[in-house]
Amino acid sequence: xxxxxxxxxxxxxxxxxxxxLACKNENKVPEGEARCWTVQVERGTFPLLSLxxxxxxxxxxxxxxxxxxxPTQASHYVDGGIVVVDPDKCIGCKVCTLACPYExxxxxxxxxxxxxxxxxxxVREGKDPACVTVCPTNALTFGDLDDxxxxxxxxxxxxxxxxxxxEEGTKPRFFILT
Amino acid sequence: xxIPWNDIINREGLSRLPDLVVxxxxxAPHQARGKRLLQFxxxxxxxxxxxGATAMIKHGHVMGTTSEISWGVLIATxxxxxxxxxxxxxVSSLGHVFGFKVFEPLARRAVxxxxxxxMMGFAVxxxxxxxxxxxxxxxxxxxxxxxxxxxxxxxxxxxxxLIITELFFLFKEDHHKASxxxxxxxxxxxxxxxxxxxxxxxxxxRAFWYGPLLxxxxxxxALVSGAAILILMxxxxxxxxNDRELxxxxxxxxxxxxxxxxxxxxxxxxxxxWRLLLGVAGEHAGLYEATMAALTGPLFVSYWLFxxxxxxxxxxxxxxxxxRKSWKSTALAAFLMMVSFFVMRTNFVxxxxxxxxxxVVGQMGERYSxxxxxxxxxxxxxxxxxxxxxxxIVAGAISAAVFFFVVGLRALRLSPKEA
Numbered sequence: 339x340x341x342x343x344x345x346x347x348x349x350x351x352x353x354x355x356x357x358x359l360a361c362k363n364e365n366k367v368p369e370g371e372a373r374c375w376t377v378q379v380e381r382g383t384f385p386l387l388s389l390x391x392x393x394x395x396x397x398x399x400x401x402x403x404x405x406x407x408x409p410t411q412a413s414h415y416v417d418g419g420i421v422v423v424d425p426d427k428c429i430g431c432k433v434c435t436l437a438c439p440y441e442x443x444x445x446x447x448x449x450x451x452x453x454x455x456x457x458x459x460x461v462r463e464g465k466d467p468a469c470v471t472v473c474p475t476n477a478l479t480f481g482d483l484d485d486x487x488x489x490x491x492x493x494x495x496x497x498x499x500x501x502x503x504x505e506e507g508t509k510p511r512f513f514i515l516t
Numbered sequence: 517x518x519i520p521w522n523d524i525i526n527r528e529g530l531s532r533l534p535d536l537v538v539x540x541x542x543x544a545p546h547q548a549r550g551k552r553l554l555q556f557x558x559x560x561x562x563x564x565x566x567x568g569a570t571a572m573i574k575h576g577h578v579m580g581t582t583s584e585i586s587w588g589v590l591i592a593t594x595x596x597x598x599x600x601x602x603x604x605x606x607v608s609s610l611g612h613v614f615g616f617k618v619f620e621p622l623a624r625r626a627v628x629x630x631x632x633x634x635m636m637g638f639a640v641x642x643x644x645x646x647x648x649x650x651x652x653x654x655x656x657x658x659x660x661x662x663x664x665x666x667x668x669x670x671x672x673x674x675x676x677x678l679i680i681t682e683l684f685f686l687f688k689e690d691h692h693k694a695s696x697x698x699x700x701x702x703x704x705x706x707x708x709x710x711x712x713x714x715x716x717x718x719x720x721x722r723a724f725w726y727g728p729l730l731x732x733x734x735x736x737x738a739l740v741s742g743a744a745i746l747i748l749m750x751x752x753x754x755x756x757x758n759d760r761e762l763x764x765x766x767x768x769x770x771x772x773x774x775x776x777x778x779x780x781x782x783x784x785x786x787x788x789x790w791r792l793l794l795g796v797a798g799e800h801a802g803l804y805e806a807t808m809a810a811l812t813g814p815l816f817v818s819y820w821l822f823x824x825x826x827x828x829x830x831x832x833x834x835x836x837x838x839x840r841k842s843w844k845s846t847a848l849a850a851f852l853m854m855v856s857f858f859v860m861r862t863n864f865v866x867x868x869x870x871x872x873x874x875x876v877v878g879q880m881g882e883r884y885s886x887x888x889x890x891x892x893x894x895x896x897x898x899x900x901x902x903x904x905x906x907x908x909i910v911a912g913a914i915s916a917a918v919f920f921f922v923v924g925l926r927a928l929r930l931s932p933k934e935a
Contacts, residue, residue, distance in 0.1 A: 355887055371583075372888050381882040390882075403720060409666035410654035427654045430575075430646020432586040433665050439721030441873045441892065444583050445576055449646035506721060 340482040342418035342456060343511035344470070345493050346392045350477035353378055353391045357469035357478065361395075364457060364468035371444045373454040374469055393469065393478060396421065396442040396454035397502060397510030407437035413451075418482065419511065420458050425450040439506045456480065483511065550756045554922055557915040564912010567905045571643040580903040584892035585869045589902040590644040592861040593910045595712065597637030597917065598672070599734070599857075602709040603742025604630040605679060605701055607776065612691065613698040618772050622746060623694070624930045625921075627683045629749065632920045634676065636913045643909050664714035671708035678704055687929070709738050716868065723803035724795070725868040733787045740784050741857060743777035744850035751847040753925070762843040774846045778835040781853075785828055802871040809870060809897060810863065818859050827856025870897040 353376040361367060361374045374395035381388045398421045404413045405421060412427035413434050423434075423443075428450035435443045435451060446452040457467035461480075465471070470478040481490035493499075494513060501510040570578055581588040608626030611619030642648040651669075660666050678701035685694035710731035716722070717730030750770055754762045762770065795807030810819035834840075834849035872892040875884050886893055902910075924930055 353887065358888065375890065376887045378885050378887075379878070379882050380885075381878075381880055406660075406662045407665065407718070409660055409663045409669060410651070411658045411660045412654070427650070427658055428646070429648070429651040429654060431651075431665065433663070433715065435583070435586045436722060436869070437719055439873060441584065441890075445586075445646070447576075449575060 340418035341484045341511075342398070342420055342461065342480070343483040343490055343513060344395075344398075344456065344467070345479045345490055345499070345513045345515050346394075347477045347479075347493075347497075347515040348390050348392050349515070350475040351376070351391045351393055351473075352475055352477075353393070354474060356472045356474060357393045360468040360472040361454070361457075364460075365455070367452075368447050371446075371452070373442075373452070392514055393473075394502075395469070395512065396456075397440055397508065397512040398454075398456060400509035400511060401507060403437040403439065403506075403508060404434035404443070407433045409433070416458055417462065420456045420461070421453075422455045422458060423451050423453060425452075439503050439508065440510075550922075554919060557919040557922075560911045560915035561919055562912070563908050564910075564916065567908035567912060568639065568643040571905050571909060572648075575646055578903055578905040580901050580906055582891065582898075582900070584872065584898045585866070585900040587644075587865050587869065588900055589862055589865075589906050589910055590640055592858070592865040593913060594637045594641045594644070595865070596858055596861045597633045597640065597913065598709060598712060599738045599741045599861075600745055600917075601630045601634035601637065602705045602735075603738040603740070604633070604745055605675075605698075605705045605742070606739055607742035607746055607773075609698050609702045610776075612686070613695045613702060616772075618768050621769065622750070623698075624683065624686050624928075625749060625753075625925065626746060627679060627686060627698075628924050628928070628930055629745070629917070629921050631676070631679055631683065632924070633917045634672070634679075636917045636920075638672075639916075640909060640913045664711045664718050668708055668711035668715060671704050671711060675701055675704035675708050705738075706735060710735055716864075719868070721873060722868040723798070723800040724806040724871075725864075726800075726803075727794075729787065729791065733784075733791065736780060736784050736787055737857070739780040740777065740853065743773050743780055744853045744857075747773045747777065747846055747850040748854065751843055751850075755847075767843065770843050770846055771841075774835055774840065774849075777846075777850065777853075778832065781828065781832060781835070785832075788823075788828070802873075805871045805897075806867040809867065814897060815863055815867070818863055822856040822859035823863065826852045827860060866900055869900075872898055 355376055357374055358372060358376065362372065365373060367373055374393060376391070376393050379390040381390070398419065400419060402413070402415070402421050405415060408414075409431065410427045410429060412424045412429070413421065414424065416422050425446070425448070430445065430449050430451070432445070432451065435441070435445075443451050443453045457465075457469075460467060466480050470480045479490050479493060481488035483490060483494070485491055493515060497515045499513045499515050501513060504510075579588065604626045608619065608622045608630070610616045611621070612623040645651060655666065655669055678697050682694055682697035682701055685691075685697055713731035713734030716725035717727055719725050747770060750766050750773075751762055754766060792807065795803050796811075798804055809815050810823075831849035831853050834845045839845035872894065874886070874890055874892055876893055876895055877883055884893065892898055
């Protein structure tokens with residue numbers, strides 16, 4: 339069984355927002371909402387300045403608090419540990435949005451919670467998620483963390499990386515290459 | 517001529533009629549005032565009904581909640597009504613389940629109000645949920661035993677069945693079966709309400725809510741609410757039916773409830789002080805900020821005035837101070853606490869969410885900016901203002917609980933059997 343994850347290379351990401359647009363297009367994300375976004379982090383004071391740039395999305399945690407909190411198993415794991423929401427089972431109690439430490443969820447106008455799915459419908463067809471496909475600088479990499487031949491496996495072996503809020507104990511599978 | 521009224525009344529079985537039906541000339545003005553008050557509650561209830569229907573059709577468009585502040589005053593109201601129901605069940609069980617004779621006459625009224633307030637709580641929850649109809653199906657077909665919210669729903673389901681059974685047997689005067697059902701509903705109430713505490717307490721990312729103390733804190737606050745509502749129930753009923761005075765035979769009951777309320781309040785104060793101290797000392801992101809928001813920040817007035825002064829200090833003085841023997845001061849203490857508790861619940865729900873989970877300024881002074889812009893990317897606290905629809909639903913639900921209770925009091929034989 340695969341164990342899917344994604345990396346973003348902060349040295350390559352230029353926050354062009356192509357990932358945001360591709361995601362909106364692929365997943366019909368309603369106006370005013372987003373499943374992924376870009377962040378710019380400015381650090382230091384002139385002239386000693388640095389800038390971190392990256393794309394962010396659901397961390398598809400191995401120990402996902404949203405999956406634990408959901409009363410109807412609408413938030414659940416599918417192929418390779420990808421966390422998705424079943425719109426049919428979602429009753430809109432919003433307990434998952436409160437359980438998630440990363441605020442990656444939004445209420446869809448059709449009455450269910452929505453978020454990044456790593457484009458699981460594309461992954462099942464052997465394709466990369468839409469954001470990965472369109473990234474002009476190849477800053478995003480998607481793949482099987484357990485496959486020793488995968489690009490993501492090599493990256494995480496060779497590069498320094500961090501995850502968001504490791505203290506929450508959620509074991510995120512979205513890695514930031516620093 | 518000496519008319520044997522007592523014999524006639526006893527023969528006709530009239531002594532079993534609720535004391536509310538017996539109207540004496542001096543009661544008339546108070547009853548008229550009571551009727552106007554009831555009409556006012558009815559209007560509020562209807563407004564709440566319209567608002568509730570609007571909320572269920574238009575959902576997020578008419579709510580003050582946002583993606584960042586997902587739970588608002590409606591969840592606080594649900595907690596408030598659920599705590600009332602649980603508290604009524606627990607405190608009234610002292611009489612008809614655990615055999616404290618002085619509280620026995622409360623049984624029917626207390627159990628009836630417990631049912632009414634839980635139903636109103638469910639109604640408020642239905643307007644808050646996006647798909648209440650789907651809930652009934654998926655809660656059973658696709659349960660998640662790891663989720664406290666699932667256990668809460670399940671135990672409240674069991675609780676409703678048991679407490680209705682209890683009322684049924686109370687009406688049939690089958691006290692053995694009623695107390696068995698009552699014991700069951702006590703267990704179910706504790707399980708359900710402590711699970712509601714766990715819904716908040718298990719949320720690790722919301723530091724203000726997180727912790728194993730919370731389910732216990734919730735149960736203690738249920739006991740406080742239960743005792744306060746029972747005091748209000750007895751004193752107000754007598755106020756409107758007994759020429760603005762407490763019936764002498766109810767005095768020991770009110771005094772007993774006063775002592776219980778003071779005890780429960782003392783435990784609640786202890787838990788609140790510990791929550792406060794751990795909040796000030798704690799370094800978990802969001803906990804310190806949310807605690808200080810109450811102590812010195814935007815919630816300053818509602819915290820110190822309502823939660824502390826009117827919710828704890830003044831009631832404590834009224835319950836145990838020099839006026840403790842006056843039922844009016846006991847009733848005032850109970851009333852102040854019930855008002856303050858609503859503010860407390862609203863603050864509690866808001867405080868868990870007021871600190872943005874996405875970083876704004878980092879440890880080294882780094883500044884985060886998001887694209888598309890993240891609405892929660894603000895320095896200070898996220899803001900939440902209830903919409904008109906939310907306010908009307910809250911007012912409607914609480915009015916409906918009072919309205920149905922008073923109507924029930926008149927229509928059903930709910931009053932205590934007098935000795």
